[in-house]
Amino acid sequence: MDPPFQEKYKSLFNDYTMVSNDKDENLMNSSDGWELPLIDLQRLTLKDPDIREKCVEEIRRAASEWGFFQVINHGIPQGMLKSLQNEQRKAFQHPFSKKAEDNVLNLSANSYRWGNPRATCLRQLAWSEAFHVPLTDISRICDEHKTLSASIEDFAATANTLAQGMAEILAENLGVSSTFFQENCPEETSYLRMNRYPPCPFSSEVFGLVPHTDSSFLTVVNQDQIGGLQLWKNGRWINVKPNPEALLINIGDLFQALSNDVYKSIKHRVLAPQQVERLSFAFFYCPTYETVIKSCIKPSMYREFTFREFMMQIQRDLKATGDKVGVSRFLL
Numbered sequence: 001m002d003p004p005f006q007e008k009y010k011s012l013f014n015d016y017t018m019v020s021n022d023k024d025e026n027l028m029n030s031s032d033g034w035e036l037p038l039i040d041l042q043r044l045t046l047k048d049p050d051i052r053e054k055c056v057e058e059i060r061r062a063a064s065e066w067g068f069f070q071v072i073n074h075g076i077p078q079g080m081l082k083s084l085q086n087e088q089r090k091a092f093q094h095p096f097s098k099k100a101e102d103n104v105l106n107l108s109a110n111s112y113r114w115g116n117p118r119a120t121c122l123r124q125l126a127w128s129e130a131f132h133v134p135l136t137d138i139s140r141i142c143d144e145h146k147t148l149s150a151s152i153e154d155f156a157a158t159a160n161t162l163a164q165g166m167a168e169i170l171a172e173n174l175g176v177s178s179t180f181f182q183e184n185c186p187e188e189t190s191y192l193r194m195n196r197y198p199p200c201p202f203s204s205e206v207f208g209l210v211p212h213t214d215s216s217f218l219t220v221v222n223q224d225q226i227g228g229l230q231l232w233k234n235g236r237w238i239n240v241k242p243n244p245e246a247l248l249i250n251i252g253d254l255f256q257a258l259s260n261d262v263y264k265s266i267k268h269r270v271l272a273p274q275q276v277e278r279l280s281f282a283f284f285y286c287p288t289y290e291t292v293i294k295s296c297i298k299p300s301m302y303r304e305f306t307f308r309e310f311m312m313q314i315q316r317d318l319k320a321t322g323d324k325v326g327v328s329r330f331l332l
């Protein structure tokens with residue numbers, strides 16, 4: 001069931017053996033010295049305005065100082081997360097050919113992804129596979145996989161509520177209209193990405209997922225207990241320790257532009273696990289393609305752009321350079 005990484009990317013592995021004397025830093029170098037903020041969202045539902053305001057402040061501070069934080073009592077039942085994880089595991093258990101060639105789930109073209117067709121060296125390869133599901137695709141999933149589509153639907157609805165709530169709190173003090181997210185981010189314009197990281201015999205040389213920022217407003221991530229997610233802070237990679245009670249929230253590129261850099265879209269990556277598979281899934285909170293992203297804070301650092309322009313620019317840059325350039329493309 002694992003994708004044939006070594007076979008497909010044989011030349012990269014061969015090149016690696018030839019130049020292995022100049023290996024740069026081992027991927028495992030990282031730091032455990034920092035604790036990611038952990039925020040209890042229960043306080044948002046309490047009557048006491050001071051308690052609520054303190055929680056709001058913590059969210060804003062974490063989004064501006066870290067771009068990444070963990071939330072507990074987030075409103076998504078634990079059972080719902082578990083059942084999506086079980087369904088995800090089953091979906092990946094299909095033979096590789098059924099996932100890659102037969103489109104086993106009947107999703108849109110190119111929804112099943114693995115490795116990195118553009119990799120020119122091992123460090124650009126991603127030792128993982130993913131189902132990237134536009135939420136408009138839920139109704140396409142065949143009846144045979146009803147329990148999967150039901151789990152995706154349940155999770156997407158609650159993740160959307162959580163994401164909208166977080167986005168509104170973050171935008172409130174930026175001068176963004178209070179209905180901006182409600183109007184521009186209907187549930188079906190977001191994406192669900194289910195990731196699987198198979199055990200990797202080259203985990204000190206190959207990433208599970210290469211360093212990147214997310215193209216969303218924000219992303220809600222559920223990870224299992226294996227670990228491996230890291231974020232870039234103060235010049236080093238920090239491990240994000242799994243917390244079984246918590247979901248992760250990270251700021252994406254669109255919020256960085258909307259907030260004029262008040263909130264940061266932080267680079268993150270996943271180390272490939274050595275012995276056991278790792279599973280995660282992420283809800284990317286995104287607007288319609290026509291949505292215009294422009295900051296209310298003046299002078300604006302970015303020229304205004306639509307989500308469509310942004311996504312097209314990413315594709316052009318990927319084609320030309322092999323890398324995502326992202327929001328810096330729109331700096332004035």
Ligand SMILES: O=C(O)CCC(=O)C(=O)O
Pocket residue numbers: 193195209214221223229268270279280281282
């Ligand atoms: O697997 C993870 O923990 C993070 C996944 C991720 O960053 C992504 O899918 O964009």
Ligand SMILES: [Fe+2]
Pocket residue numbers: 212213214268
């Ligand atoms: Fe990501």
